[in-house]
Amino acid sequence: MRHRKKPDIFEIKFSEMEQNYTLLKQAHEVLQQKFSLQESEIITLRKTSVELEKKISVIEQLKTINQSMDLHQIQNKMQQLQQITSLLKRNQNARNQDFLALYNLTLMSEKKLQEQFENNQNLTNKKVFSIITNNYKLMENQLDMLTHELNASLTNVFSKMNMMSSQIGENSKKVALTACTVADKNIKGAITFPNIYTSVGITNQTAFQTTGKFVCDVPGLYYISSYIRTSENGFEYYLMKNNVLISKSATTTWPGSTSYSTSVITAAVDVQTNDELYIRTPNSYRIQYGFSCLTVIKVK
Numbered sequence: 001m002r003h004r005k006k007p008d009i010f011e012i013k014f015s016e017m018e019q020n021y022t023l024l025k026q027a028h029e030v031l032q033q034k035f036s037l038q039e040s041e042i043i044t045l046r047k048t049s050v051e052l053e054k055k056i057s058v059i060e061q062l063k064t065i066n067q068s069m070d071l072h073q074i075q076n077k078m079q080q081l082q083q084i085t086s087l088l089k090r091n092q093n094a095r096n097q098d099f100l101a102l103y104n105l106t107l108m109s110e111k112k113l114q115e116q117f118e119n120n121q122n123l124t125n126k127k128v129f130s131i132i133t134n135n136y137k138l139m140e141n142q143l144d145m146l147t148h149e150l151n152a153s154l155t156n157v158f159s160k161m162n163m164m165s166s167q168i169g170e171n172s173k174k175v176a177l178t179a180c181t182v183a184d185k186n187i188k189g190a191i192t193f194p195n196i197y198t199s200v201g202i203t204n205q206t207a208f209q210t211t212g213k214f215v216c217d218v219p220g221l222y223y224i225s226s227y228i229r230t231s232e233n234g235f236e237y238y239l240m241k242n243n244v245l246i247s248k249s250a251t252t253t254w255p256g257s258t259s260y261s262t263s264v265i266t267a268a269v270d271v272q273t274n275d276e277l278y279i280r281t282p283n284s285y286r287i288q289y290g291f292s293c294l295t296v297i298k299v300k
Contacts, residue, residue: 056160078161173218175201175298179208181289188284191228191237193294201298213278214296216271221300224269226279229262229291237281239265260288268299 177200179193192212199205203217216222228237228249236250249263271277279294 052157056157082158082161173201173298175218175220175222175296177202177208177214177296178293180291180293181287184286184289186284186286187281189280191279191281191287191292191294193292198295211278213276214294216273216275216277218298219272220270220298222269222271222277223266223295223297223299224277225264225266225295227262227264227291227293228279229260229288230285231258231260231288232285235261235263235281235285236283237263237265237279237285239267240276240278240280241269241271242276260291262291 176198177196178198179196181191181193182195190212192209194209196205196209201218202208204215208214224239224246226237226239228235230251232251234250234252236248238245239247246269247265247267249265251261251263265279269277277296
């Protein structure tokens with residue numbers, strides 16, 4: 001009775017590796033097809049990103065050359081940009097897992113798999129899977145870096161959009177004030193103007209009427225105009241910002257003269273939130289009622 005020959009251990013190993021290679025090759029072909037589709041979607045996303053950058057550039061131009069545009073329309077455009085950017089971010093996050101597998105297998109091409117199989121037929125299955133596992137870990141790290149860079153880029157875009165939206169909103173706010181004195185009286189220090197004729201965007205008129213100090217709520221470039229009428233010789237008065245002299249004016253000294261004269265101050269002042277603007281006299285002067293006024297206008 002003849003005994004059947006036992007299969008050689010190397011033949012068994014070789015047969016197992018042939019089967020594993022066939023499975024890997026089939027999986028690689030499927031993933032290559034998915035990679036082609038993914039590549040097409042990435043090109044579409046890149047085009048969308050370019051369009052987004054162009055639209056952001058248009059918004060930056062709006063800041064300097066089109067501030068007269070209706071704020072409601074600008075806000076609508078900002079919302080549209082945010083929706084597009086959010087869609088881009090969701091699409092990217094949804095494809096992270098597929099992109100990991102595709103990007104992993106592109107580095108280990110079919111040629112490399114074939115070469116490894118032919119040149120390393122004596123490797124055990126454990127070593128083969130160890131190589132694949134190490135490649136996956138390497139690509140996971142690279143994908144984490146790419147995802148971090150994408151998130152940082154999107155955060156920067158949102159930050160710029162929010163900053164431009166805030167600046168456009170601040171620039172569109174109107175602020176104007178015209179007020180005059182109410183009675184002839186001697187004044188030393190800050191001059192008060194209780195009689196308000198125009199008030200736009202002023203949040204605390206009572207404080208201004210009491211102290212004579214304009215407190216800024218909306219930062220920007222302001223135009224200041226003041227004219228003071230008095231019968232005093234050598235009358236001086238100053239435009240102050242936070243106790244710092246900005247400009248000053250005075251009447252001509254005429255010995256023995258008791259007639260009235262008017263002195264004027266005009267100035268452009270860069271004003272920030274909570275800055276104080278006011279008119280003050282260094283000495284006690286009598287100021288004429290109805291002919292002494294202050295105007296403050298935000299021009300930008």
